Amino acid sequence: MRESFVKARFNQYILTFDAACATEIEAMPKKSFKELTEREILALAIQLEEEDSRVYADFADGLRETYPSTAKVFEEMQAEESRHRQSLLDLYRSRFGDHIPLIRRQDVKGLIERRPEWLVRPLGIDRVRKQVEVMELETRRFYERALAKVSDASTRKLLGDLAEVERQHYDFAGTLEEKHLAVNARTSEEKSRRQTFMLQLIQPGLAGLMDGSVSTLAPIFAAAFATHKSHDAFLVGAAASIGAGISMAFAEALSDDGSLTGRGRPVVRGLVTGLMTAAGGIGHTLPFLIADFHFAFIAAVIVVVVELAIISYVRHRYMDTPLLASSMQVILGGGLVFAVGIWIGSS
Secondary structure (H helix, E strand, O other): HHHHHHHHHHHHHHHHHHHHHHHHHHHOOOOOOHHHOHHHHHHHHHHHHHHHHHHHHHHHHOOOOOOOOHHHHHHHHHHHHHHHHHHHHHHHHHHHHOOOOOOOHHHEEOOOOOOOOOOOOOOOHHHHHHHHHHHHHHHHHHHHHHHOOOOHHHHHHHHHHHHHHHHHHHOOOHHHHHHOOOOOOOOOHHHHHHHHOOOOOOOOHHHHHEEEEEEEHHHHHHHHHHHHHHHHHHHHHHHHHHHHHHHHHHHHHHHOOOOOOOOOHHHHHHHHHHHHHHHHHHHHHHHHOOOHHHHHHHHHHHHHHHHHHHHHHHHHHHOOOOHHHHHHHHHHHHHHHHHHHHHHHOO
């Protein structure tokens, strides 16, 4: 009895300790790129090259059965990244000694957390192409920015050479889909324009539209069912929509300066996200300008359905999400929030 009690208390302590540690880690501030020293830049470059090398090894493993020639290329790229890491290690040791400080991508602002696409099986060419393009673009930007902060001639030469190699890898990634799926070749200008459009407008706009359309459902319909007055529901909806828009605008603008990720100006992304968030909420708020509550409610529900359909299509069109899966996900999320609002308003 006592043993089980002690084990229970111990497990509770471990859970509490882990939660406290996680909270403390999340609260720790990240370093901005401009704060990094030359020593830290080289240490981070070593870490990034090692990570890229291991990702390419996983890509080679995942493509070996279906695309053996492409898998061979990734094996060569993996070996090349390993040589880059060794060159950076040799340079670091010659300048700063054997101790390398631990600095990772999650410790620096602007470096995006990578989804582990390399673990997915079966591994499709399109999935690999997108991941490699993002990886190489980010790493190339890292080296180009590092060149502006480094003064040592040998270090600048190595970083410049590595930036050029990353550009070649990026170009290779763009040919993968065309080579294996026989689609029409796209020019580099078109790919760059589409990527910029996706990163700077579609992604923040979609995030805002989803947040505004879904998150405001509960307060608006809770107020509508609690009061059965269109005017009260409209006031709650307007306040929730505008407040959410302002909040999301600041959250997006402050999340990333765009210098390493290529996501563009923070102010532009913040404005896009904020406006789309407010628009998503205002859409099903405006019907409550109708004085008759029942007509206003029916009109608001119709607007909600249209909004969710638009979100599903945009996710399908630009995020390569299957239309059925996208629709089910959006309907499930929106339906749950809508039901919560009805339940709270009716209680």
